[in-house]
Amino acid sequence: MRLPCPLCGDRDIREFTYKGGAEYLDRPAPEADDAAWDAYLHLRENPAGATRDLWYHGGGCGAWLVVERDTVTHAVTGARLAADMAEGGA
Amino acid sequence: MRYSAWEILKQGLTGNAGWKPVWRDPAPKAEYDIVIIGGGGHGLSTAYYLAREHGLTNVAVLEKGYIGGGNVGRNTTIVRANYFLPGNSEFYSHSLKLWEGLEEELNYNVMHSQRGLINLFHSDGQRDAFARRGNAMINQGDDAILLDREGVRRHLPYLDFDNVRFPVYGGLLHPRGGTARHDAVAWGYARGADSRGVDLIQNCEVTGIDIEGGKVKGVRTTRGEIRAKKVGIVVAGRSGQVAAMAGMRLPIESHILQAFVTEGLKPVIDHVVSFGMGHFYISQSDKGGLVFGGDLDFYASYAQRGNLPMKEHVMEAAMTLMPVIGKAKVLRSWGGIMDMTPDGSPIIDKTPVEGLYIDCGWCYGGFKAVPGSGFSFAHLMATDRHHAPAARYRLDRFRTGHGLMDEEGTGSQHNLH
Ligand SMILES: Cc1cc2nc3c(=O)[nH]c(=O)nc-3n(C[C@H](O)[C@H](O)[C@H](O)COP(=O)(O)OP(=O)(O)OC[C@H]3O[C@@H](n4cnc5c(N)ncnc54)[C@H](O)[C@@H]3O)c2cc1C
Ligand SMILES: [Zn+2]
Numbered sequence: 001m002r003l004p005c006p007l008c009g010d011r012d013i014r015e016f017t018y019k020g021g022a023e024y025l026d027r028p029a030p031e032a033d034d035a036a037w038d039a040y041l042h043l044r045e046n047p048a049g050a051t052r053d054l055w056y057h058g059g060g061c062g063a064w065l066v067v068e069r070d071t072v073t074h075a076v077t078g079a080r081l082a083a084d085m086a087e088g089g090a
Numbered sequence: 091m092r093y094s095a096w097e098i099l100k101q102g103l104t105g106n107a108g109w110k111p112v113w114r115d116p117a118p119k120a121e122y123d124i125v126i127i128g129g130g131g132h133g134l135s136t137a138y139y140l141a142r143e144h145g146l147t148n149v150a151v152l153e154k155g156y157i158g159g160g161n162v163g164r165n166t167t168i169v170r171a172n173y174f175l176p177g178n179s180e181f182y183s184h185s186l187k188l189w190e191g192l193e194e195e196l197n198y199n200v201m202h203s204q205r206g207l208i209n210l211f212h213s214d215g216q217r218d219a220f221a222r223r224g225n226a227m228i229n230q231g232d233d234a235i236l237l238d239r240e241g242v243r244r245h246l247p248y249l250d251f252d253n254v255r256f257p258v259y260g261g262l263l264h265p266r267g268g269t270a271r272h273d274a275v276a277w278g279y280a281r282g283a284d285s286r287g288v289d290l291i292q293n294c295e296v297t298g299i300d301i302e303g304g305k306v307k308g309v310r311t312t313r314g315e316i317r318a319k320k321v322g323i324v325v326a327g328r329s330g331q332v333a334a335m336a337g338m339r340l341p342i343e344s345h346i347l348q349a350f351v352t353e354g355l356k357p358v359i360d361h362v363v364s365f366g367m368g369h370f371y372i373s374q375s376d377k378g379g380l381v382f383g384g385d386l387d388f389y390a391s392y393a394q395r396g397n398l399p400m401k402e403h404v405m406e407a408a409m410t411l412m413p414v415i416g417k418a419k420v421l422r423s424w425g426g427i428m429d430m431t432p433d434g435s436p437i438i439d440k441t442p443v444e445g446l447y448i449d450c451g452w453c454y455g456g457f458k459a460v461p462g463s464g465f466s467f468a469h470l471m472a473t474d475r476h477h478a479p480a481a482r483y484r485l486d487r488f489r490t491g492h493g494l495m496d497e498e499g500t501g502s503q504h505n506l507h
Contacts, residue, residue: 001397014399018389020343020504038489042341042432044504046330048392071344072392 004079007061015059021045022052022066025085048072054082093197112277113157113284118291118313122150124471125309125318127296127332128325129153131162131272131457132449134279135464136324136471137288143465144472147287150318152311154295158276161326162457164394164426166349166383168362168373169458170207170267171232174223177482177495178435179230184479185462186232186266192461198278200270201376207267207362208237208245210411212256216366220262227264235263246363248414256367256410267362269373275460299335299446306336306445322447322471327392327427329450336443340450341432341488343504346387346425347454348396350404352418354378359415368407369400372415380418382408386428386454388505396425428454432488434507435495438467439485440474447471448485453507 001013021044028036045051049072055065064082069075091097091110101108124140126133129151140146153159171186173179193200211217217236224234235241242261243251251258284290291313298310299321308317325332327344355378364371369384384404387396401423409416431437431451436459438449449467452459466480487493488502500506 013397018505021390034489039339042488042504043339044330044341044343045339046343046390048328048331048344051390053390071390074391074393074397 001074001076003055003065003067003076005057005060005063005065006079006081007063008057011057011060015057016055016065017058019054019056019064022054024054025066025082055079093199112281113290116289116291118150118152118294118311118316119289121308121317122289123148123318124320124322125149125316126151126322126324127309128160128323128328129157129280129290129292130160130324130326131276131279131460132326132452132463132467133322133324134276134283134290135460136322136449136467137283137290137464138279138286139465139468140472141283141286141288143468146472149283150289150291150316151283152294152296152309152316153290153292154312156292157280157290158273161426161428162276162460163273164349164424165272165457166371166373166381167269167272167457168207168267168371169202169270170264170362171230171458172207172209172223172227172234172262172264172267173497174226175495175497177493178497179226180479181462181466181483182458183230183232184465185459188461188465189270189458190266192275192278196278196282198274198281200274200278202268202270203376204266204268205361205373206245207264207364208242208261209264209364209366210242210249210261211259211366213259217259224262233265235265237261237263245361248358249412250410253410269362269375272457275457279460279464296332296335299332301336301443301446304444306443320445320447320471322449322467324449324467326450326452326456327429329429329448333441333448336441336446338441340448341485342429342451343390344392345389345428345430346391346393346396347383347385347428348387348400348404348423348425349381349383350401350420350423351375351382352380352415352420355380355418365407365411368403368410370404370407370411372408372412379421380415386430392427394425394427396423428452430504430507432504432507433494433496433502434498436463436483437485438463438470438476438480438483440470441485
């Protein structure tokens with residue numbers, strides 16, 4: 001598997017660390033209740049098929065990426081910088 | 091038919107014409123008392139113990155593929171009770187005791203082989219951690235022996251003891267640990283459940299769960315609607331998808347775990363051995379193949395096959411520990427879908443929907459749990475009370491923070507186990 005880093009180009013999966021679903025970008029407010037935090041930290045969509053997840057390019061530019069890929073075929077269809085997508089950006 | 095030496099002799103002398111299919115192939119009925127979704131090891135053992143321990147036989151197991159086609163037929167077959175934390179400790183201890191009586195009870199040869207399991211350590215700190223684990227195992231009533239370097243050498247003379255980076259300091263021997271034939275366990279429980287009246291329905295995928303007023307009414311399947319008073323979800327890597335049919339999100343992410351087998355060799359590895367400085371563990375099957383594996387690939391996946399980095403890591407770790415196997419040719423590698431929880435421990439619990447129960451989160455360690463999980467889940471479904479050895483496997487422990495069971499001590503977070 002290779003991931004297309006927007007800054008570095010196509011790079012071997014060994015250069016990246018996986019974090020989890022892109023829902024991690026939607027952090028609840030600090031005062032949100034425990035149900036909201038439980039949902040954020042633990043409960044997962046866990047899709048079989050198209051997914052968006054977070055990867056850290058530690059062996060390259062050091063950026064966090066949102067990768068679009070398929071969990072059934074391992075096809076990778078795109079990647080964007082997480083920094084461009086935070087704060088309500090799509 | 092009861093299997094025995096006499097039966098084999100009789101069948102052998104009469105042209106082996108008398109063997110019958112081991113379970114029926116029934117059409118689904120319109121209604122059951124209990125429907126179990128998933129015909130893997132855990133679903134089959136649940137059905138068996140519902141019938142055998144609780145006299146509940148109006149039960150169906152619905153399997154979308156064929157019996158034994160999931161992880162129960164894809165694992166590396168290690169059976170052990172060497173857990174450390176309260177919760178896991180008593181559960182796996184109970185499960186191992188069930189294993190020890192299983193062949194006689196099922197009248198089925200599951201090839202359970204208590205050949206001894208040795209976890210190696212390579213530093214003083216690791217020795218202390220294993221000494222502590224061994225004490226926890228002994229406190230639980232199981233067996234553990236701390237071996238020094240020479241003690242390990244007597245069992246495993248072929249290791250590279252003086253490897254410059256990772257010399258072997260010793261190992262924790264768990265004499266009652268070992269392996270079993272994975273398919274046979276599924277078949278043995280299937281036969282036992284079927285002969286007590288349970289309907290095993292294959293090629294029957296559950297596509298929906300019917301809920302009215304907060305109570306489960308039945309399931310929709312590719313073979314029609316089936317009503318049920320109680321429904322149990324036991325679908326391992328597919329837990330998230332099936333739970334979604336009941337509107338639930340689970341603390342589960344599905345990951346890939348790979349395994350490997352070599353061509354058949356003369357006996358060389360007598361035990362189950364695990365490396366303490368990389369992801370590698372190994373045993374030898376009765377056919378002679380070296381069966382080995384490592385860790386997750388560490389990204390969410392339903393592909394049932396993995397990528398090259400973990401393959402390389404496992405092979406490198408193998409060559410570091412036991413260069414003796416370097417010329418063996420790898421025949422196959424494969425992967426299974428692991429239902430990973432944040433703390434790496436399982437869930438056996440009721441759900442917020444009345445009559446709907448769930449048994450999941452077995453991560454990469456659920457084969458050894460097949461008897462214990464079925465026993466405890468059947469107890470919960472039949473009596474609505476938690477079975478003592480599994481009482482800590484609560485669905486809400488991540489939300490409350492009470493009773494997390496993080497054996498590895500790495501943190502209760504999805505990408506860490
Ligand atoms: C490579 C590998 C090595 C492993 N090694 C070990 C080991 O050494 N020791 C150990 O203890 N554990 C090990 N495990 C873990 C163990 O195999 C699993 O934890 C355990 O088998 C999971 O439970 P199961 O047997 O019920 O799962 P499965 O056999 O996967 O059963 C689940 C069943 O549910 C069915 N299903 C799914 N969705 C539906 C639906 N909608 N409708 C109907 N049916 C459905 C599936 O088809 C499947 O048959 C390993 C796993 C893998 C992949
Ligand atoms: Zn990069």
